[in-house]
Amino acid sequence: MVQNICHHNTNLKDYEMRGGIISPPDRSVPLGLSIYTSSKWSSFLHTSYFIRCQKVGMDSHDEVVQHGDDDDTNIDQEEDTSDSYGSSSSDTDDEEEGALAQRVDHLLSYLHKNEFHYDSYVELINLLRQQGDLVRLRSIRKKMNQLFPLTEDLWMQWVSDEANIAQTEEEKAGLVELLDKSIIDYLSVGLWQKYASYCITEKVGNHNDIRNIYERALTSVGLHLTKGCYIWDDYREYEINILNSMTETDDLTSIAKESLDQKDRITTLYKRQLAVPLLGMQGTWRDFESWMGKDSIDEYTKQLYEQAVEKLDQRMQYEDSLLSVESTLDGYKNYIEFEKTTNEPARIQCLYERSLRNHCLSPELWQSYTQYLDTKLKVWSIAVQVYERAIRNCPWVAALWHGYLRAQERAGGPIEKMRDTVTTALNCNLGSMENDLSLWLIYIDRLRRNIKPGGEDSEEITLLRDTFQAALNHIYNRYETVESIDYLQKYWAKIEARHFNNIEKCRQLREELLNIGHKRQASYWIEYIELERAYGDIQNCQKLFSRAIRAVNDDPEGICQAWLDFEREEGQLSDWDIANAKCQDQLQVISQKRAKAVEKEAEEKKKRKEEKERSKMQDRINRKLAQTVAERNQIDADAPSREKRKFDFDSRKESGITKKSRTDGSLNNPSRERERYNEKTSVFISNVPFSAVEDDIRSFFSTCGNVKDVRLVRAPNGKFKGYGYVEFEDELVTQEALKLDRNTIAGRPVYVSENVDKSKHPTEFKFGSGMDRCTLFVKNTKDISSDRLREVFNQFEGLRDIRCVARKSGRSRGFAYIEFSNEASAANAVKTLDNTEIDGVTISVAISNPDAKETSEFEKNRKPEIRERNESKNRSTSDVPTVTSRGRGRTGLSFMVPRSVKKNDSTTSESSNNSSSKLSNDDFRKMLTK
Incomplete structure (x- = not known):
């Protein structure tokens, strides 16, 4: 397979041997430098670059390649040609330029509102290149690079545009910095070639500086199996050109040694390249044989070359799969797994970089790469750089942020950088409370490890405490759940006791945990007592146990047993006796409550069963009745002399023959609760946190006076329903209690209102209509x-009163009412404060004027059937049967008999015609049994 691979230099002319030095005649400069060799490039740049870009939107690089050395001639010809277009062509160009400018302005406006829209940046950059607006082009490119990593093509365009206009030493130095930045985002052989070639052509730095660039390039892309050979060849040819230039000097005494050193450097480059499996290495071997002579190559070099060829053969199947697999991600995964078996970290890292160049938005690939760096390579400076690139590509992945923070700590990075990283990550909306909590915990762990032993109240301890508080505030405000801050506060309390020896702060934090809804849970008490036992004193532990057995309801037996075990291990016999007596009393009370709950549940179950049976019986009666009516209708249909009438089955619902409604009150009927209290000395409380207990209510009203009794309404399962009643000693205390309306318990506003029996004083709801000139509405x-x-x-x-309207959770609804005693002050306030800023917020102030039309519009917008039902309530009720105490009309069941089967008594007088004969219960029973 390898034998058929063509070396990328085979299209060059054969090398000629001159004095033992191989000189490639067609490549007097390294690869990729031909575009910089034109002697007329500078003149061309200043005369036509911006003009041509504005007219035809052509890339300057393409322009140079096309015109070559005849730039001036071709420019003049094009200018002459453009003049022949005439006025119509100019008008067309003006229209196109106008449309182009309009599109640019639109994209700039859009990106001002949506700065993270990647495609808009790409389009805007292309349009600005057509306009030749270099100032805005630079600004947009820098802005895009701050937000996103750039692809090789975008960097190539940017570097090429800047290279075309860089003339001063300052501009060239800026371009070198840009080139150095371009190689960071993704692996790119082309950008490394561009970097080195520009420095060579513009003579930026000396030979050692250029060699340093090439060595960095070899570290980055030298192991790239398919393209790495390009950078090796460029590096070697650069050294060969240096060797060739040495023959031009007249100092023959010094050139001999320098020439030998340079030849050794070139030979070493050959050997290094031949030891790496790369495409085209057979051609490199032939070049090396020509350079050294076949008989001069040592066996060790041959052995390394043969091993490299073998490695190349092993990897070609994976390289081929990258060309054939539709989704190359799977091909890269298999390739990476193979490389991991060889245990060559540099090759594994290079392959990861190659895969990320094509799949930069794959969180799975980034996580696999960073995990390899953390667990295998363990070079923390490299890991930090990779993590920085990972979060730029996939900022929504929480695991990458977590790993980045840990990598910074491993690399010994500054705490300030970790703090900034946490802030940036929290603004990326990582999706869950757990992800945010992990960010805070990693940062807090670093701060805790940074504290030196014995440093009481040091800056490090203060910073850690402030960070704990900031984390608690952030998580609670974003997710609004008490559970979200439990772990953080427990961790904080433990650190205060264990590391700072501050048991008072620990107690404060644990008490806050109990007060926000965990008093009933035994585990929270046990953890608190264990901390007190380890870092506090025994007496406080006993006090905590005494409080715990009265509060815990999820595991009372467990907390009692824990207390007895504690006294057995730590206390005296008298202490154990006291604990045992209190535990027995409390367990007896709990046993009684459980028995009542079981009895109550049994009673409820019995009632539900009876209700179900009554419902079934009523259904059977209804079905039988419907069957009887159907039979009578059939009889009526068979008798043509009788008037056929349809029985309205649903009319029985209107007349009262329906399933018996449940009239017995609920177990926690509020009206029943009110009857036990004097309305003048009691209040009704609502919107109370479900976790609140009687002690919380008493503490809430403790500033008003003596609380006589507290009754919290509970569901059948024993859970608090969020409202209840509080009775005081006298009316003065009650009035003070009403002033606490909307004060908070555990962060939730509690509504305190008068205890009024609604059956005696029904509440009538209506929309406000009319203007209140003494009240202002502030938004x-x-x-x-x-x-x-x-x-x-x-x-x-x-100024009388200020009412900030809030939701039941305590959060503001965004508006308030301001009440004055006179209209003049209210009007003056509107005139002065409307559309003014308070603490950076613009408020709107107006006279309170609820629209009177809201009430009528409300009725119009209601469902037709509801509106019709409401209208029917306003009609005369003379035709509605009077409801008896049993819930049925006085007409009994006679309405159920169709008029078609009634006897038509035509002989009765008109005065008695209105009274029909009534059916008794026996008559109705006989009718059903037919």
């Missing part, structure tokens, strides 16, 4: 506190 207040609003509006006389 866009989401990030402005009520205290800040009061500070702003207090400049006007008569």
Whole structure:
């Protein structure tokens, strides 16, 4: 297979031997440098580059290759030709330029709003190249490169455009920096050739600088099996050209040694190249034989060459698969697995780079590459560079950000860089709370490891505490769940106790965990007590156990047993006796509650069963009744003398013969709860966190006065339903309690209202209509506190109240109401503050004027059947049967009998005609049993 591979130099003329030095006559300069050799290039650049780009949008590189050494002649001819187009051609060009400029402006505006739209950058760059607008072209390219890695083609265009206009030493140095930057994003043999050739042609640096560039290129792409030979050949030919130039000097005494050293350098390059499996290596071997002579090649070099040829044969099947497989990603995966069996890290890394050049958006490939660097290669500087490229290509992959942070720590990177990395990653929206939490934890771990022992209250400790708090705030504000901050706060408490010997801070953090909804969970108490036992004192442990057995409901037996075990290991017998007595009392109370719950559940189950049986019985009666009516309708159809009438089966629903509705109240009927309290000395609370307990409610109202009783309404399964009643000693305390409306418990606003029996004082809801000239409606207040609003509006006389409207979760809805005592102050506030900024936020202020049409529009937009039902309620009810205590109309079941089967009593008087004979229950029973 290898024997048939053509060397890429075979199309050149045969080399000629001159004084023992091989000189390729057709290649006086290295590969890829021919476009820079024109003597008239500079003149051509200044006279036509921008003009031609503006007219025909041609790439300057293509222009040079096309015209060659006849640039001036061809330019003059083209200018003459362009003049012959006439005015119509000029008009067409103007229209095209106008459309081009319009499209450029549109793309610039679009990218200002959507700066991460990759395709728009590519299109804009191509359009700006056509316009020849180098200033904006540079700006857009730099902006794009900040956001995205650039492909080889984009870099080639950029480098070529800059090379065409670089004249001063400063511009050339800037281009070298650009070339050095271009080789970072993806593996590219062409960019390395461009880099070296430009430095050679423009004489940027000395020979050692050029050699350094080539050595870097060999490290990067020298193992590229199909294209690596190009950079080897360029490097060798550069050295050969240096050797040839030595013969031009007159100093024959110094040239001898330099010439020998240069020949040795070229020989070494040959040997290094022949030891690497590359396409075209047979041609390189023939060149080496011509250079050295067949008899002068040592056996070791031959052996290395033969091994390289064997390696090339082994890999050609994988190279062929990359050409035949539709999805080359699978081909690269198989190829990489093969290379891993050879255990040659440099070749594995080169193959990963080749695969990423074609599949840069594959998270799986980046993760496989970085995992190999972390676990096998373990050169952390290389790992950091690869991770930086990975997150630029796949910024949405959380695992790459996590690995990048760890790689920075392994490489000894600065903490400030890790902090910036965390900030950037959090702005990439990694998709889940777990991913964000992992970012914070990796950063926190680094800060914890950076703290020196014995440094109490040092800057490092302060930074760690601030970072913990920032992480808690970020995660809670983004995901709004208490569970999301549990692990972080536990970790923080443990570090305070174990590493900083700050048991007070540890207790504070653990108490906060209990108060945000974990008082009922035994595991949280056990963890707290274990920390106290290890870093605190025994007395506090006993106090915690005493609190825990009264609060825990998920595993009361477990917490009681833990207390008894603790006293057995740490306490005296008297301590164990006290603990045992308290545990027994608490377990007895819990046992009674469980028995009541079981009894209650059994009763509920019995009621559900009875209700189900009643429903089945009613269904049987309805089916029998329908069958009877159908039979009577059939009889009526067989009797032509009788008037046929259709029985309205659904009319029985309107007359009251339906399934018996459940009239017994629920187990937690609010009206029943209210009857137990005096309305003047009690309040109704709602929107209370489900995790709240009676102690939380008492603590909430402790500033008002003595709380006489607290009753929390619970579901049949014992869970708190979020509302309840609180009774106080007197009416004055009640009034103070009402002032706590919308204050928070565990971050949730609690609604405190008067305890009013709605059966006696029904609430009537209606939309507000009419203008309230003393009340202002303020919008866009989401990030402005009520205290800040009061500070702003207090400049006007008569400020009564400020109401910031919030959701049940406590988050602002973005608007507020400001109430004044007089219309003049309200009007003055509108005139002064409307469309003004408060803390960088523009607010809107207007007189409160709810649209009176909302009520009518609301009724118009309701479903027709609901509107019709509401209208029917307003009609006369004289034809509706009076409902008895059993829920049925006084007419009984007579309405169920079709009029067609009733007797037509024509002999009765008109006065008695309105009263029909009623059917008794026995009559109805006989009718059903026929």
